[in-house]
Amino acid sequence: MPRRYDDLQPEELPEVLREAVRRQDVDERERELRMDRESYEQAAQEMGISRVELDRAAAASHAATVTRIRRGRRIRNTVTGAAMALLAVAGVYRVANPPEPEPAAWTFESTAQAWSGDFNPRSTGRAGQEGGRGVIQVERFVAEDDGRYWANLNTASVPPSLKGHETITLRIRGDGGLGRARLFVENGATERWRSPDIPVGTEWRTVTFRMDQLEHQIRPDSRSSWRGERGGAPGAVTGVSLKVGHPFNPTDARGRVEVDDLRID
Structure with a gap:
């Protein structure tokens, strides 16, 4: 049988209060997100944009984001590879041409x-x-x-x-x-x-x-x-x-x- 607030011991109350506040914050964020989504949908309807067109725009936006991430990854890999190659060349040069020792x-x-x-x-x-x-x-x-x-x-x-x-x-x-x-x-x-x-x-x-x-x-x-x-x-x-x-x-x-x-x- 679930426990009620009146069944709690005094030492349990602070933790219960913290959990209630956390849940309230979560509910508030979800409510704001739902209101934002509804507001954008209403604005789209007022502009004559259908739900199908919104779904297509969402798919296109996601594809563009994926392409941007992949392009950035390729650039980073290219730069990293070039840096590693330069370090390797520098290492070979240093081995073949060590600096003169201090007298x-x-x-x-x-x-x-x-x-x-x-x-x-x-x-x-x-x-x-x-x-x-x-x-x-x-x-x-x-x-x-x-x-x-x-x-x-x-x-x-x-x-x-x-x-x-x-x-x-x-x-x-x-x-x-x-x-x-x-x-x-x-x-x-x-x-x-x-x-x-x-x-x-x-x-x-x-x-x-x-x-x-x-x-x-x-x-x-x-x-x-x-x-x-x-x-x-x-x-x-x-x-x-x-x-x-x-x-x-x-x-x-x-x-x-x-x-x-x-x-x-």
Whole structure:
């Protein structure tokens, strides 16, 4: 049996009132629509337009609307297709003609580049940034049990990749005590690229290497020896290091090496 208004509980009344208002709005809209339709029909009759002619006009109007929608859809599809084709062409061009990579440069004047020293435990000296230059000062080399000794100037302030770069340039000089150095581009502890030998004189000298002149070296872990690997120009990198220890200089060598204006293009 349907419930009546008088049967409702007080907490049900707000919802019932909202439903009554909604129904009243719907009824009002339907009434207005019906009055509009009747008004248009009456106006058509006064103009001598029959119901059949109204139906034909409605069909023609609908057909025109459908045609307009389809034409707009075709235009949008054509524009979208052309845009996709342009993007594809641009993508192919970008792959075939990649932009030149940004150069990486170190002036040794910024503390943000964070160059620091690394010596084997038995050797003594210092390395870092001094007076706007990178400096390695070796006081004494003492080999470890495996015969190795090292004095390095390192930075981890490098771009994530050197892919597309072609050359490395630096300025270097010493005091005559350490006659040779090498520059290394490193990717973690198991991959690196070693420059050719760099003679170190007492006057500033600018040295440039092509990337394909670097020797690619790998090893399975940090305790193993390095071995040469064919090919493999630097891609992902984690650091750059200037080294003057074993085997580039003898154990009795000591002295100072300075580097400046290091640049990878």
